[in-house]
Amino acid sequence: MHLLTTQQMAQADQLTMDSGLSGCDLMQNAAEAVASIIRQLAGADQLIQILCGPGNNGGDGYALGAILVREWRNVEIFAVAAPKDDSDAAWARSKWGKDVRPLSEFRPDGSAIIVDALFGAGLSRPLEGDALEAVERANGSAATIVAVDIPSGIGGNDGKIYGTAIEASDTVTFFRGKPGHWLYPGRGNTGRLHVKQIGIEERVLRTIDSNCRLNGPFLWIGSLPSSENSTHKYERGAALIFSGAALSTGASRLSALAAARAGAGAVTLVAPPDAARVHAAHLTAIMVNEAETREDALERACNGKERAAVIGPGYGVGEPLKKLVLGLLKASNSALKTIVLDADALTSFREDPETLFDAIRAGKKNVVLTPHEGEFSRLFPNLAEGHAKTEKAAEAARRSGAIVLLKGSDTVIAEPDGCIAINPNGTPLLATAGSGDVLAGIIAGLAAQNMPLFLAACAAAWLHAEAARSFGRGLVADDLPDQLPAILESLFDTEERGQ
Numbered sequence: 001m002h003l004l005t006t007q008q009m010a011q012a013d014q015l016t017m018d019s020g021l022s023g024c025d026l027m028q029n030a031a032e033a034v035a036s037i038i039r040q041l042a043g044a045d046q047l048i049q050i051l052c053g054p055g056n057n058g059g060d061g062y063a064l065g066a067i068l069v070r071e072w073r074n075v076e077i078f079a080v081a082a083p084k085d086d087s088d089a090a091w092a093r094s095k096w097g098k099d100v101r102p103l104s105e106f107r108p109d110g111s112a113i114i115v116d117a118l119f120g121a122g123l124s125r126p127l128e129g130d131a132l133e134a135v136e137r138a139n140g141s142a143a144t145i146v147a148v149d150i151p152s153g154i155g156g157n158d159g160k161i162y163g164t165a166i167e168a169s170d171t172v173t174f175f176r177g178k179p180g181h182w183l184y185p186g187r188g189n190t191g192r193l194h195v196k197q198i199g200i201e202e203r204v205l206r207t208i209d210s211n212c213r214l215n216g217p218f219l220w221i222g223s224l225p226s227s228e229n230s231t232h233k234y235e236r237g238a239a240l241i242f243s244g245a246a247l248s249t250g251a252s253r254l255s256a257l258a259a260a261r262a263g264a265g266a267v268t269l270v271a272p273p274d275a276a277r278v279h280a281a282h283l284t285a286i287m288v289n290e291a292e293t294r295e296d297a298l299e300r301a302c303n304g305k306e307r308a309a310v311i312g313p314g315y316g317v318g319e320p321l322k323k324l325v326l327g328l329l330k331a332s333n334s335a336l337k338t339i340v341l342d343a344d345a346l347t348s349f350r351e352d353p354e355t356l357f358d359a360i361r362a363g364k365k366n367v368v369l370t371p372h373e374g375e376f377s378r379l380f381p382n383l384a385e386g387h388a389k390t391e392k393a394a395e396a397a398r399r400s401g402a403i404v405l406l407k408g409s410d411t412v413i414a415e416p417d418g419c420i421a422i423n424p425n426g427t428p429l430l431a432t433a434g435s436g437d438v439l440a441g442i443i444a445g446l447a448a449q450n451m452p453l454f455l456a457a458c459a460a461a462w463l464h465a466e467a468a469r470s471f472g473r474g475l476v477a478d479d480l481p482d483q484l485p486a487i488l489e490s491l492f493d494t495e496e497r498g499q
């Protein structure tokens with residue numbers, strides 16, 4: 001599903017109005033959509049306290065009040081300032097036609113439903129004064145809060161809090177969600193998101209240049225590899241995982257198991273001899289190759305049948321890893337087309353990230369970088385602060401020439417050409433040692449099966465989180481790979497049933 005920035009949403013409104021539906025029609029439809037949620041949440045006698053801002057978000061609030069009083073509901077409206085004369089919001093306020101009290105008089109009723117129609121897509125500065133106090137009072141009360149379009153104080157494009165922000169239990173938005181509904185902290189303030197249609201036609205999306213989507217199976221299920229037609233393990237797809245030294249083999253082993261469970265037909269760990277022995281003691285289905293030196297490891301990678309490799313987990317930060325990564329990126333004429341650079345492979349380039357980016361752009365490999373916020377700020381120091389997470393990832397992808405999967409509870413995946421996906425199913429369960437190694441392995445496992453790499457990265461982020469959810473409490477990273485087959489099975493099952 002597309003996510004639209006506030007500017008793109010205004011464009012969608014405008015295109016709709018150009019083709020005949022008036023702004024007041026849209027506002028009325030928006031208010032009807034919010035009313036449908038209020039009817040589900042509110043008892044017949046429950047007080048509804050609506051907080052209205054000066055713009056069209058406030059207009060939605062007045063139009064909602066007019067609908068609800070016609071249903072004999074008990075409604076109070078408080079406004080921060082009157083709408084501009086002749087605006088759509090002024091029209092809506094005239095439809096309400098009853099008493100409007102100043103926002104400074106708002107005192108939440110703990111048993112009420114509070115409707116937040118203060119600011120929506122037009123938020124242009126941090127909340128202050130009466131609006132700030134009203135939001136803090138509402139948040140501090142026991143009342144249920146329903147936000148219109150987006151919780152007031154949340155930036156629609158970046159999910160950041162401006163001054164303070166409404167903490168809603170439900171948010172009703174129109175036509176499409178916005179990045180700010182899905183990026184933290186905004187995601188935490190949004191509560192349940194209801195996306196309602198208000199008469200904006202799908203075809204406006206053809207005019208709007210939207211590059212941001214919500215990640216989910218609908219995005220990539222058609223490209224998810226199915227092993228049905230492969231008869232040979234290498235035909236199904238092989239992946240290579242580089243191991244670190246004997247005392248840090250766990251990370252690469254997690255990547256290898258994940259690649260195998262994601263469907264790669266053959267997975268091989270390439271390891272220094274002492275580490276290879278440790279792996280051999282732990283593994284059965286995963287193959288282990290010894291490599292005496294870094295050059296041996298590189299040669300093995302370049303002459304193998306593997307299409308995808310993971311390098312970085314548990315390898316050890318330093319010059320040897322840098323050289324190995326640069327060697328892999330440079331290598332031509334090998335089956336290896338995709339390289340997932342994770343953990344130590346990212347940190348090893350913190351002093352001179354440009355060397356890495358130059359090598360990625362100059363080489364012919366498809367590369368995924370999988371930084372968490374700390375690794376990201378080391379590789380892209382001037383992108384770390386201030387920007388929306390989506391913009392940070394997109395700019396990092398453009399600069400590096402790699403797909404960037406910026407991890408977190410709201411993981412963002414970005415392509416160098418500007419396409420972005422926000423992952424919706426992240427869970428705190430994934431904040432456990434080794435979880436990132438599994439993610440890198442899933443990406444490689446899917447890419448080994450020839451899944452287009454951006455879609456593989458999106459699918460991996462979603463599957464990874466789904467695996468954590470399906471295991472639940474007490475999860476350690478070792479548990480994640482084993483959850484994958486059932487999740488994949490259910491996805492294919494759903495697709496076959498055409499859902």
Ligand SMILES: NC(=O)C1=CN([C@@H]2O[C@H](COP(=O)(O)OP(=O)(O)OC[C@H]3O[C@@H](n4cnc5c(N)ncnc54)[C@H](O)[C@@H]3O)[C@@H](O)[C@H]2O)[C@@H](O)CC1
Pocket residue numbers: 010013014023024026027028030053054055056057058059060088118119120121122123124125126127128131148149150174
């Ligand atoms: N006709 C349309 O375009 C439609 C708009 N809709 C609603 O309209 C909203 C967007 O309307 P607007 O563009 O008028 O924007 P908003 O109503 O979100 O806010 C803009 C107004 O708030 C003021 N403002 C912004 N930040 C402030 C702050 N921190 N403190 C005090 N004042 C502040 C601005 O000066 C302006 O007067 C959407 O969020 C949606 O709820 C819906 O009714 C659907 C149709």
Ligand SMILES: [K+]
Pocket residue numbers: 057116117118119120147148149150151152
């Ligand atoms: K709002």
